[in-house]
Amino acid sequence: MxxxxxxxxxxxxxxxxxxxxxxxxxxxxxxxxxxxxxxxxxxxxxxxxxxxxxxxxxxxxxxxxxxxxxxxxxxxxxxxxxxxxxxxxxxxxxxxxxxxxxxxxxxxxxxxxxxxxxxxxxxxxxxxxxxxxxxxxxxxxxxxxxxxxxxxxxxxxxxxxLGLPWWDKPSQPCLSSRFPYGEAITVEKLQRVGRGERYLRQLGWQALRVRSHGDTARIELPPDQIQAFVAQTDLPALVAAFQDYGFTYVTLDLEGYRSGKLNQGLSLAAAQS
CATH class of the missing domain: 3.40.50.620 (HUPs)
Structure with a gap:
């Protein structure tokens, strides 16, 4: 097929x-x-x-x-x-x-x-x-x-x-998808989200999102990786890094990563407007 x-x-x-x-x-x-x-x-x-x-x-x-x-x-x-x-x-x-x-x-x-x-x-x-x-x-x-x-x-x-080595590459939509609808997007905000995701990938975590909610960064990881992330990560160092990028607060989403998650709050009427 x-x-x-x-x-x-x-x-x-x-x-x-x-x-x-x-x-x-x-x-x-x-x-x-x-x-x-x-x-x-x-x-x-x-x-x-x-x-x-x-x-x-x-x-x-x-x-x-x-x-x-x-x-x-x-x-x-x-x-x-x-x-x-x-x-x-x-x-x-x-x-x-x-x-x-x-x-x-x-x-x-x-x-x-x-x-x-x-x-x-x-x-x-x-x-x-x-x-x-x-x-x-x-x-x-x-x-x-x-x-x-x-x-x-x-x-x-x-x-x-077809023999392409990136067949299992994680989905990576544009950085603007990290912001809830209605929160204005700027170059500076995009950069701090990008820096946060880069920091986490350098620690070895690949399938992830850093969602921006005003001054708060919300980290999403696959649900089966959350416990290992908490156990293995130097959390004070992570918080310090994210604050250096411009965030005030850093949170971890306990539900975990799910593609298109920010769409869940859309009503049908909003989606069709």
Whole structure:
């Protein structure tokens, strides 16, 4: 079944002949980029958006992965924080993020002769609250994984089957996803969240989030790692580091990490507004 979907994905790219890939370096867009490159060769171009909401190490990983694949790779700057509709962090913040992204990529695609812009949206994303998907659709962006019906689990299976070493890479959405809706986002806030997550990863913890709630940092880890984290971490040193980054309080979420957790407070009415 998964092999059949891979063949269908390859056939989809063969029909395109040329494609510009919105490439974040995450596992979804990297699979899209890999298959596009395998089918189209020089007809595939990956473009990564550099902005304050992307950690520098994630940008470097995107570069390294593109090099491993042999993929043509270009970096552009986006300026979503200049838009108050984004910086004020409404429930549809991602709509304005993807609007900025694709309003940047579409002219490049036209200028460079690429008839298609594609992204890494997978079939599971369609069942979550993802206002950015609407922004992409409005601009004619295609989502090959979703079109073929490839789920997040199948993305990992295919990435592993294709021999890519990052098949188990944790999901890493943009840093703006660390803020509850309604809390304004600034470069300084993004930087302190990024520093907090970098600190924890350097201690050996990988699947995590540092959520920002005003002056409070809320650390999320997988539930089965919480006890080990408390036992093994120098908590006073951690608190001192986070306070140095600009937080006043540091907390640990006892429920643990869950993707999309900040969406749980959204009512259907808010999500549709």
């Amino acid at each position: 998964v092999a059949e979907k891979l063949n269908t994905l390859r056939a989809l790219f063969a029909e395109m002949e040329q494609a510009l890939i919105a490439y974040s370096g995450g596992i979804d867009s990297t699979l899209v980029a890999k298959v596009a490159h395998d089918v189209l060769g020089e007809g595939a171009l990956a473009v990564t958006a550099e902005s304050p909401s992307l950690m520098p190490e994630d940008l470097e990983e995107a570069r390294q992965q593109a090099a491993v694949i042999g993929l043509r790779h270009h970096i552009v700057k986006t300026h979503e924080l200049d838009d108050p509709n984004y910086a004020n962090n409404p429930v549809n913040r991602c709509y304005f993020c993807k609007s900025e992204l694709h309003d940047t990529l579409k002219p490049l695609a036209r200028e460079w002769g690429y008839p298609y812009v594609v992204d890494g949206v997978n079939a599971d994303d369609l069942s979550d609250y993802r206002p950015g998907i609407q922004a992409a659709k409005e601009r004619g962006v295609r989502s090959p994984l979703a079109e073929v019906g490839i789920t997040k689990l199948e993305v990992r299976q295919l990435t592993q089957a």
